[in-house]
Amino acid sequence: MKEPVHIGRHPSARPDLERLLGEVAGGDQEAFAVIYDATVSPVLGVAHRVLRDQAQSEEVAQDVLVEVWRTAARYRPERGTAINWILTLAHRRAVDRVRSVESSIAREHKAALLDHTPEYDEVTEQVEARFEREQVKRCLRTLTDIQRQSVTLAYYRGLTYREVAELLALPLGTVKTRLRDGLIRLRDCLGVSA
Structure with missing residues (x-):
């Protein structure tokens, strides 16, 4: 059994996210729990800066961390640090949410205009x-x-x-x-x- 990793004992006690992502890619739930605890606040912060809505930010953070669990094997250390990879996922997901909301509003606006447009000239x-x-x-x-x-x-x-x-x-x-x-x-x- 692995030794549990404790976060927050002192400032230099940061988990090795790159190593932990490798373990998560192998299905290690304890490693994922450590990644979750270490990254949930920064992921939520990135999402909230983009969305400016707490509920949507929490949904995006949850989605991103589930994506980290599912796609940990896709992380490539030569492309950047693990935290940057995770925060990039968070930023992209938040921007996608903004675009989705804007598209939905545009569709609703267009539909409302069509409802008021007469069928004839x-x-x-x-x-x-x-x-x-x-x-x-x-x-x-x-x-x-x-x-x-x-x-x-x-x-x-x-x-x-x-x-x-x-x-x-x-x-x-x-x-x-x-x-x-x-x-x-x-x-x-x-x-x-x-």
Whole structure:
């Protein structure tokens, strides 16, 4: 059984993280516990400087230390010290979290904009509606007074043929004929096929 490594007895009693990472790569849980205790504060500090949120910083620190456990075999001493490798993992993970949050906010903003964007071009529709109204008004002016009054009362005010006849004091048959003739003239004037 290995001799336990004690941290904090005096300033020079720092664990050999490079050696311990090699042991963690072999599955040594005690070595990982020592690495965890020695690095959790600096990892949390790096994460908090990037994220500025305690809860997210703690999540990132936890993720980084789990990654150290899983990927200890990837550490290469010739590329730098063990603590620098671990803190680089922490910084990258924190930056990834910031980017993820920013992307999420951007997606939500874009989705909100799409929710408020009409499915059609309102300006085009308004211009077309105005053009159609003007064309209908012009064509209505080509009708006789009785035709125009009958069409207006029946189609714009929603009156029945009988109500139009009573209002204009005309026989029902006359109103029906004037409406039919007026609608035919409107159809021809507007260029609508039958």
